[in-house]
Amino acid sequence: SQTIHQWPATLVQPVGSPLSLECTVEGTSNPNLYWYRQAAGRGLQLLFYSVGIGQISSEVPQNLSASRPQDRQFILSSKKLLLSDSGFYLCAWSVRAGFYEQYFGPGTRLTVT
């Protein structure tokens, strides 16, 4: 069966510090991968998605970036965090093509102070 991992689970970082969140998927190959952010009391905002190694598409302009160094690894990064980067970050995967569902990881709670 497939499993998706995210770490860390929680993170408190000062403004201006760097960020690296990691997501890995097990039990599937060639998945589509996604990063979402969920601000407090709000819905999900798609940040990035990837259809393959090194292929990253950004949905919103921001000071975040994403990379996919391996087929089942997706990393969310920032060089300098802003207060507005606080939120709950969710990684998800789906099969490569078609009208198929997404499966979500447990999330990372990021607080920028």
Added chain:
Amino acid sequence: AQSVTQLDSHVSVSEGTPVLLRCNYSSSYSPSLFWYVQHPNKGLQLLLKYTSAATLVKGINGFEAEFKKSETSFHLTKPSAHMSDAAEYFCVVKGPVVQNFVFGPGTRLSVLP
């Protein structure tokens, strides 16, 4: 283009009574539709999915949803609420493009003892 409307931001029911969470969608295509549940500080869990097979879809934990094309609705129901059902519920419509998952704003379900 797709869009999703969840008609109630908050629904409150008593334990043991029926649950109805309403979702209406708009889509240029024959969509796939999903319901997800999110407990506090957790990732999203897939409850059920409609992908153009049977219009009445059964999911986990006793939830069901009925796809009604004429009404463009995909309402989520459960005959008897349990305390553990208290959570946020998201209706999602999926189009053919890889990043095309459109999330509703969510409905918070409270279950009173």
